[in-house]
Structure formats: structure tokens, C-alpha cells
Amino acid sequence: MNSLVVVGTGWGDEGKGKITDYLSNKFDVCVRYQGGNNAGHTIKFDNKHFALNLIPSGIFNPKTINILSNGMVIDLSVLVKEINSLIDQGINCQNLYISNRAHILFPYHIELDEAFENLKGDNRVGTTKRGIGPCYIDKYMRIGIRFGDLLNKDSFYEKLSLNVDYANKILSLFGNKIFDKDKIFNKYTSYIDTIKSKIIDTSVFITNSLNENKNVIFEGAQGIMLCLDHGTYPYVTSSSPSASSVALNCGISPQYIQKVLGITKAYSTRVGEGAFPTEIFCETSKKIRKIGNEYGTTTGRERRIGWLDTVILKHGKRVSGITNLAVTLLDVLTGFDKLKICVAYNLDGKKIEFIPSTIEEFSRCEPIYIELDGWMEDITQIKSFDDLPDNAKKYIKTIELTTGIKISIISVGPNRNQTIEI
């Protein structure tokens, strides 16, 4: 068993970055497998604080090779800034590679994201406006430009010209800003020297590493509820964070994927629009937002808050093969008399334990809760499960019993060392 997938179980921001960084010293290779800089992964250790958007969270372990896979859409200007900022902070980026099949995200994708959201009006998704959807649209339209294309300047110019003309036609329909292909060409070819040596066939690299029995960790972005296929469509992102997408998104055989660590907060959050059955609006949600610092890493937006939803965890177990869970931000639930966990939904008078396929039905789901007693003790310095307050242990055991998934990690603070392994 030499691979592990780290996947968010909810609507993102579950603490994937923290857990991937924590685990990375056990792994030779760390691969980000989808999404782009819509992600924001926070890592804290030794009084240092990093927020990564594109680079895998294994970058802080000098021995780990970090890979941006073919499944990603990568804003090259953001990547170059992120590399330079890490180098400025003393982090070595020599061990960073990019798939020659990963798609490049250009400035016109960002403008198109804005235009499409405006067009949707009240039905907007509430995207991060980083151009993610439009870049994946180009991939599926079979006009996308990939990192391998960047290395041949003539054909890169040809492909870029066609795409800029095409994007400008759409943008002018909306009255949005249009783009100058030469300016983009000059800017993007100026990055070649910085990244040329990093562009490789990552499918070959990862497969060889697995065959040599090296340990590989696959880090997802977003979460299963934002999955294009299995999330709360259409309020989702444009890729598949589910672990089942790892093989395709990394160019490896599915036989290598056996262990899937689902990352869940001890409660639920969501940024952007879309139904959220366990969402709460009260003093408790305000307190959780404040203590948990629930503001988006990428956009700074207030995160919506709700109780933990085990229907969602069971959904993740089925569609994403979750074998183990890490429960994060358990410390944030300290100080509440009562805590609730959703165990099923009431949909139009019927009890269900799955996520309905339409957003209309999902919006009508009323959570069925069990209530548990809370705990008052500070748990942020606790290092073992046995030392947790009894009610915190009961909370964890209830999640295990309700979902049938083993909990192997509990996180009690944002720092690397505030982690309990069971």
C-alpha cells in the first residue's frame, strides 16, 4: 500500500492543506490532482503561515517531490508568483514539476468567468472568479492550451491567437474587456525560462515512483460536494475532486488507489451559493465563524456555517471510496452546551439517507439531528485520543458509528503539531 488520496468531503476548506502537509514526511511524492487557484490551502508550523493556491502542500518537506498533475488548470502568472513567494520565504521549489498535459489558464478565462456569472444573475454559482470554469470549458471544447504547447513558440502563438479571437468574440457580446494576443504571448513566453525544466510527463514519473514502491500522496482541491458529477450540481466547481478521478487526472492505473482519507471539519461550512441543509443562522454560527476564523482563504468571503452532516460523509464513502476520516477543527466546537449531528434528511415527509440528484430536492431536505452534550475543556494541546474530554470522544465515536468510517486523525488546531493520530 504506497498511495493515499486526500479528499475534502464537503464544500472545500476542510483542512486538506494542513493534513497533507502533516502527512507529507511519510511520502516521497505529493500530487495536486485537479482544480486550480480556486483552492486555498493553509499550512502553519513553527510560527510560519502559508496559503497555497496551486502548489501541493508537500512542498514544505524538502525530500518530497511535488507535482501539478494533468487534471489541473494552472494560471501560470499565479504559479510563478507562488513559486517566487515561497522561495523568498526560504522554501526550496527545486522539487516541483508540472504535467505537460496540464492546461494553462489565461487572463481571458478570468474575464469570461466574470461575464458568465453576471449572465446567470440570481442563479450565479458564486465562483471564485479565478477563470476555472472557462479554462475547463476550453479543455472540453478541445481548444485548450497545455504546458507542453508552451515550449513550441510558433504553435503556441497560433493556438493562442485562435483562442484570444474566440474569447474576444464572446466577451464583446457581453460588453466585457477584450484582450491583446501579443501582450499575452509576450508575458507568457517570458515565464518559459523559469518553468521549462519543471515541465515533464508526470504520468510516467508517478507510475515509475509507484512501481519503485515510493509513497505517493494525492492532494485534492475543493470537496466532494463541489464535484461536477457528484456534488450539488449546478452549484459546484468544474472538475471532479472525488478520489475516483485521481487515476484519470494523474495518468495512472486505478489499481494504485486503495486508501482514501476524507477530510471533514467537525461541523460544516460552504462559500458561494447553493443549498446547505444543516446551515444555521444564530449565535452558535457566529461564534463558530469567529473562533474557526471562517473566512475564505482565496477570496476572503464569509463562510456559511452549519452542523456536521453524516449523510454527506456517507455519500463521500460511496462515490469517492473514503476508507478513513480526518476530523479537523474539533477545537472550534469547545464551549457549546449542545452539539448536533445530522444523520438523515426528511424529504417531503420521507426519511432519506442519500443526497438527492436535483438541487430543488436537495433544497427541500430538512436535517434530522441527534443531539450530543458538548465539552468545555481546552483541547488544543491534547496529543492523544484518550486524553480528550469524554464528550469529545463521544462526538468522534458517533461520527464513526453513523458513517461506518474509521477516524484516523483528529485536528485540534491549525498548526502541524496540533494533530492527533489514532
Ligand code: GDP
Ligand atoms: P483546505 O482548503 O481544505 O486546505 O482548508 P483551508 O486552509 O482553506 O481552510 C481551513 C482553515 O482551518 C485554515 O484557516 C486552517 O489554518 C484552519 N485549520 C485547519 N485545521 C484546523 C484545526 O484543527 N483547528 C483550527 N482552529 N483551525 C484549523
Ligand code: IMO
Ligand atoms: P479548497 O481547495 C471552498 C467554490 C466556490 C463556488 C464554487 C465554484 O480551498 O477547498 P469555481 O471558482 O471553482 O468555479 O467556484 O466552488 N469553491 C471553493 N470553496 N474551497 C475551495 O477550494 C473552493 N474552490 C471552489 O466558492 O461556490
Ligand code: MG
Ligand atoms: Mg481552502
